[in-house]
Amino acid sequence: MLKNKERFEKNTAKVYIQTFGCQMNEYDSERILYFLGKEGYVRTFNIEKSDIIVFNTCSVREKPVNKLYGHIGRLKKLKKLNPQLLICVGGCTAQNLKDKILKDLPYVDIVFGTHNISELPELIKRRRLTNNSVCLVRESGFDYDLEKVKRDIKFKAYVPIIIGCNNYCSYCIVPYVRGRERSILPTNIIECIKKLVAGGVLEITLLGQNVNSYGKDLHEPMSFSSLLDKVSHIEGLKRIRFMTSHPKDFSEEIINVIKKRENVANHIHLPLQSGSEKILGLMNRKYTAYEFLKIIDFARKELPDCLITTDIIVGFPGEDRNDFLETLNIMREVRFSRAFTFIYSPRKGTKAYSMADSITMQEKKEWFRELVEVQNKISYEENKKLVGKKFEVLVEGKSKKDEGILMGRLENSTLVNFKGNEDSTGKILQVNITKAKSFYLLGDLCAT
Numbered sequence: 001m002l003k004n005k006e007r008f009e010k011n012t013a014k015v016y017i018q019t020f021g022c023q024m025n026e027y028d029s030e031r032i033l034y035f036l037g038k039e040g041y042v043r044t045f046n047i048e049k050s051d052i053i054v055f056n057t058c059s060v061r062e063k064p065v066n067k068l069y070g071h072i073g074r075l076k077k078l079k080k081l082n083p084q085l086l087i088c089v090g091g092c093t094a095q096n097l098k099d100k101i102l103k104d105l106p107y108v109d110i111v112f113g114t115h116n117i118s119e120l121p122e123l124i125k126r127r128r129l130t131n132n133s134v135c136l137v138r139e140s141g142f143d144y145d146l147e148k149v150k151r152d153i154k155f156k157a158y159v160p161i162i163i164g165c166n167n168y169c170s171y172c173i174v175p176y177v178r179g180r181e182r183s184i185l186p187t188n189i190i191e192c193i194k195k196l197v198a199g200g201v202l203e204i205t206l207l208g209q210n211v212n213s214y215g216k217d218l219h220e221p222m223s224f225s226s227l228l229d230k231v232s233h234i235e236g237l238k239r240i241r242f243m244t245s246h247p248k249d250f251s252e253e254i255i256n257v258i259k260k261r262e263n264v265a266n267h268i269h270l271p272l273q274s275g276s277e278k279i280l281g282l283m284n285r286k287y288t289a290y291e292f293l294k295i296i297d298f299a300r301k302e303l304p305d306c307l308i309t310t311d312i313i314v315g316f317p318g319e320d321r322n323d324f325l326e327t328l329n330i331m332r333e334v335r336f337s338r339a340f341t342f343i344y345s346p347r348k349g350t351k352a353y354s355m356a357d358s359i360t361m362q363e364k365k366e367w368f369r370e371l372v373e374v375q376n377k378i379s380y381e382e383n384k385k386l387v388g389k390k391f392e393v394l395v396e397g398k399s400k401k402d403e404g405i406l407m408g409r410l411e412n413s414t415l416v417n418f419k420g421n422e423d424s425t426g427k428i429l430q431v432n433i434t435k436a437k438s439f440y441l442l443g444d445l446c447a448t
């Protein structure tokens with residue numbers, strides 16, 4: 001067997017990659033694998049046998065940052081056993097905290113930012129020629145090319161349409177680590193999706209921090225709803241999903257496209273964050289709770305079966321019990337099918353970081369627990385409404401818990417487990433829903 005050094009020399013080094021954070025980061029990991037694959041490097045899922053370890057990091061809350069430190073801390077031993085091993089840290093924490101990483105974690109070899117993924121192979125070569133770690137974190141840039149990505153899954157794909165964010169919600173680090181909004185040309189998006197579909201992809205997810213801002217910066221401006229409509233006319237494309245939508249510029253046209261076009265998923269992910277007008281103002285969300293409810297009313301009227309999901313932050317600076325209760329009230333009124341709930345995490349460099357915060361962590365945790373309890377019950381009741389109905393399920397593979405069970409998703413991304421044959425992976429099958437849980441459904445394959 002070749003030794004680590006020889007594998008580098010023969011350009012067959014093994015790459016282990018771990019991704020934290022959002023779908024955009026998952027997509028970026030596919031780009032990292034593309035650029036490393038072009039050098040000849042091969043992916044491995046065994047960290048102990050790898051020559052290059054890449055952490056594609058997230059900085060949105062403290063927790064993923066701490067996790068990263070934990071993971072890298074544990075690699076010290078591996079690095080001692082194999083001094084040729086290269087540890088690379090990329091993504092949003094690298095962009096945000098490069099100096100801290102280099103100072104705290106001296107056995108990290110390479111730090112690279114969100115704007116210079118395509119330069120990673122060059123950095124690896126540079127690192128192998130010196131005794132010091134190398135760091136390249138550009139302030140801004142744009143190295144997205146929809147052709148340059150290595151996808152392992154053949155039946156579904158992420159396609160970014162807009163990178164960065166201009167919204168500056170006061171709690172959020174994303175605009176600082178991803179830069180200003182830049183839309184990808186519609187012709188490139190359409191071409192890319194056509195190729196994916198020709199290669200067997202059935203479902204695509206259009207990605208952006210705020211997809212509704214799509215096209216405003218283009219030489220020939222174009223709205224997100226018209227892009228969505230165009231994409232939906234690509235022959236053979238079975239399912240189109242998109243995320244995330246910002247309520248401040250969510251348009252009725254988007255709802256009209258979902259209604260009109262069969263292959264656009266009946267799902268809207270619309271982060272509310274808080275139900276209190278005061279807190280929404282402090283968060284700089286630029287919409288009121290009233291405006292949010294108006295969008296939901298319109299969506300429910302036009303799309304009675306549409307699944308609506310959201311994100312909520314608990315314990316924002318200045319939030320008191322009454323503000324929190326207003327959030328709970330809206331949750332009960334809207335009845336989101338799912339909610340991604342977070343305790344506010346102060347991020348250095350954001351506006352909210354310096355806002356006075358008098359609520360204790362213990363209290364925040366208590367509110368959080370209350371919120372999760374209310375939401376779980378609603379999620380369960382909403383899922384129960386689907387029992388007895390028949391849906392198309394895109395099969396994603398075996399269930400993690402039970403070998404004999406397959407896992408798939410409805411078009412609105414609800415998880416379904418059912419008995420079936422693994423050969424069905426990547427196919428769309430008809431499934432009868434037999435039982436509901438808070439987070440997923442159980443079903444039986446329909447006889448064909």
Ligand code: SAH
Pocket residue numbers: 060061171172173174208209210244245246271273311312313342343344345346347
């Ligand atoms: N662009 C998307 C998602 C951004 S991050 C949007 O605007 O919705 C995903 C979610 O993380 C956010 O919706 C928010 O609920 C949460 N989040 C972001 N910053 C946070 C912070 N500092 N503390 C806790 N949750 C945060």
Ligand code: SF4
Pocket residue numbers: 165166167168169172173174175209210246
């Ligand atoms: Fe962050 Fe707000 Fe931008 Fe979403 S819209 S990425 S929450 S700043």
Ligand code: F3S
Pocket residue numbers: 020021022023024025057058059060092173174177178
């Ligand atoms: Fe995290 Fe960066 Fe995404 S901070 S949520 S990985 S854009």
